[in-house]
Amino acid sequence: MKRSRWVRIGVIAAAVLAMIGVAAPASASTQPTWRPFGIAQVSVFHGVPDTPVDVYVNGLRVLNDFQPGHFAGPYLLPSGTYRLAITAADARNDRNPVIGPVAVSFARNTSYTVAAHLTPSGSPTATVFTNDLSRTPQGTGRLIVRHTAAAPAVDVLAGGSPVISNLTNPNQAALVLPAGTVDAAVALAGTTAPVIGPAAVPVQAQRDTIVYAWGSATAGNLTVAVQSLRQGSLFDFPWMLRH
Structure with a gap:
């Protein structure tokens, strides 16, 4: 994926955030203190098969030649409402x-993933998912499955048994699990024959592991893409350095 102006927008937003951050007094901890500002965390997922695209925000091209199955971000952006449009790559x-174009609103101190994907009938669409970054208990992580494929309702199987049932496009379901590896598969609702997987999915402590089922059942290209986000506040300073 080519570097784009979206990166510059994220860098500018981070710089604004840095300017309004207030350092602790010299007699206190040397760790900087950050005050909440109008900042949101935004990622983009491209889940339309065989179709490189460009992404425009407020008329500005921010992602160029964005490839299917890929993620962009996460980036820190000023909260507010944006005009989003996705075009052919040329x-x-x-x-x-x-x-699109569609108006998307991002609230302060909130994480989002904008997913371009197919409807159940196979038409391109976009869904804005809110990412729950609240902390899970020590030693556990959150596994989230998002149905963004041109396919009917599905069940998510672990060890051959359903752990999520009748998940429909464009919905999601979440589980809090001990850190480790889950042997997961996706089957049509009410069946146990996998249409995706089985695959080993790592669940990391204090992270959200987000699995997107995408593609088309009719075209026979159903697959998954995995996003990983650290849990916690957007204004946790060490978290910002790592992302």
Whole structure:
């Protein structure tokens, strides 16, 4: 994926955040203290098969030649409402989008993933998912499954048994699990024959592991993509350095 202006937007937002951060007094801890500002965390997932795209925000191309199955971000952006449009990769502007334009709103101190994907019938669409970054108990992580495929309702199987049932596009379900590896598969609802997997999915402590089922059942290209986000506040200073 090519470097884009979206990265610059994230860097600018981070710089603004740095300028409003207030350092602790010299007699206190040397760890900087951050005050909440109008900042949101935003990632983008491309789940439309065989279709490289460009992504425009407020008329500005921020992702160029974005490839299916890939993620961009996460980036820190000023909270507010944005005009999002997704075009063919060779488009010169966002006047003829394949998805949108749509207005998307990002709240302060909140994490989102914008997913471009297929509807159950196979049409391109976009869904904004809110990421729950609340901390799970020590030694556990959160496994989230998002149905973004052109496919009917599915069950998620672990060890051959359903742990999530009748999940439909574009919905999600979450489990809090001990850190480790889960042998997971996806089957059509009410069946146990996998249409995706089985695959070993690592669940990390104090992280959200987000599995996207994407592609098309009719085209026979169903697959998964995995996103990992650290739990905790967006304004935890060490967290920001690592992302």
